[in-house]
Amino acid sequence: MQHTRYEGRKFEETTIEFKPIFQGKIISLQVDTVRLPNGGTSTREIVKHPGAVAVLALTEDGRMLVVEQYRKALEKSQVEIPAGKLDSGEDPMDAARRELEEETGYQCGSIRLLHSFYTSPGFADEIVHLYLAENLTKGEVNPDEDEFLEIEAITLEEAQRYMAEWRISDAKTITAVYAWQVYQLTGRI
Structure with a gap:
């Protein structure tokens, strides 16, 4: 379509x-x-804002890759899907692959755009491109020098619990969790 x-x-x-x-x-x-x-x-x-990418990365055993990191604006740690800003002139799909590998060490065999959305159109022009990455292969983690991350592979039930506990509370990750739930129920996103 x-x-x-x-x-x-x-x-x-x-x-x-x-x-x-x-x-x-x-x-x-x-x-x-x-x-x-x-x-x-x-x-x-x-x-x-230059725009950003976010990656719903699903492992072969049916888990979602997330990273936990401190978010100064919130004064707390957050569990989020891998994500990052676009570099000038960078193709969003290339950025999604880059962020996935930098933050988790994984490369993906397949990747596709799920949707793009504005984060806060009342005062910002930031657009986030959300990708689904599958057929993952483990590699080396290479975060930015000012990034301190802990990687986890969680089940849908764990993601829902994290949302209830406010460990997951950002829009891109909540959107990804709901897309993942639909995917598990229907086989389609």
Whole structure:
């Protein structure tokens, strides 16, 4: 089935002024003054992000690979599926393969896009491309120098328990768990 992206322009806001506030290593922040559909004006604080990938990696014995790491913004450790930001000009599928191998040491024999979604469209343009990776082969873990991870292969029941305990509480991993559940029930995603 061929999908086309909806380019909705209903209620479009026109940028009158753009004011850069911050340019970081990963994100930038800007404040736009916009003309509203009714002719009025307002301001929008916008976080710009290069996009990211996330990988639902399933082992031959029916487990999902996850990594636990500390998330400073939340001031706690999180259990998440392997994920990371896109490098400039990088193909998302190549990035998904790279992140899977860097964070877990696994390579995949097959990989396919499940869906792409915006994380917080009210203030950010970050898009996450969620992939399903199967036919995994164990290799060497090679995390970024500032990444400290613990890898685990969990069952669907363990994933659901982690969600109930808030060990898994991010949108990409919760989405992956629900996709995995559908996959187990129907054989399709």
